[in-house]
Amino acid sequence: MNSIATRFYATSAIFALAGMTWGIQMSASGDHTLSPAHGHLNLIGFVAMAVFGTFYALSPRAAASRLANIHYFLTVAAVLVIVPGIAMAIKGNGEALAKTGSVLTLATMALFAYVILRNGVASTRPVETPSLNRPAS
Ligand code: HEM
Structure with a gap:
């Protein structure tokens, strides 16, 4: 598997472990106040990243491209900004981080759409395969 896919998958698993631990902590404490932040950590950090991977x-x-x-990095930054941003907004500590994170998150999806349209899915250069019918020389 190519390295960018591995990086997306590995990071998604780390975000999932963090998100699930947070979920268990919410369940154990009975305090669900920050559940929207937990939900976004799991859905962008785990689900979206795994889909990208x-x-x-x-x-x-597409994997070989600089984009x-x-x-x-844009997706990791989006998660690291939007999740604390939502938590801060819920706690009444300002919305600037949540707004910045939401723009970053939108940008990751716009970039994903661009990369798909530019490269297509499952696209590699056609590989020449030896023909079984070709007479031996
Ligand atoms: C160990 C695993 C997990 C635990 C213990 C857990 C726990 C919780 C708890 C206690 C809530 C609050 C429910 C409420 O107040 O009604 C919640 C909400 C939520 N969780 Fe999880 N969760 C886990 C994994 C996940 C995963 C893997 C995802 C997504 C892929 C996810 C997405 C959500 C969403 C979308 C919400 C609702 C957020 C909202 O109300 O705005 N959770 N979870």
């Missing part, structure tokens, strides 16, 4: 695993041409790397 699957796309790059299927599309070697794939930018897409990875």
Whole structure:
């Protein structure tokens, strides 16, 4: 598997572990105040990142592009900004971080759409395979 797909998958698993631990902590304490932040950590950090990783695993041409790397760092930045941003907004500590995070998150999805349209899915250069019918020379 290409390295960008591995990075997306590995990071998604780390975000999932953090999100689930947070979920268990919410359940145990009975305090669900921050559940929207937990939900966004799991859905953007785990689900969206794993979907992106699957796309790059299927599309070697997209995975080899410089945009794939930018897409990875943009997605990580979006998660790291929007999740505390939502928590701060819920706690009444300002919405600037949540707003910035939401723009970053939108940008990751716009970039994903661009990478898909530019490279297609499962696209590699056609590989020449030896023909079984070709007479031996
Ligand atoms: C160990 C695993 C998890 C635990 C213990 C857990 C726990 C919780 C708890 C206690 C709530 C609050 C429910 C409420 O107040 O009604 C919640 C909400 C939520 N969780 Fe999880 N969760 C887990 C994993 C996940 C995963 C994997 C996802 C998504 C892929 C997810 C997405 C959500 C969403 C979308 C909400 C609703 C947020 C909202 O109300 O705005 N959770 N979870």
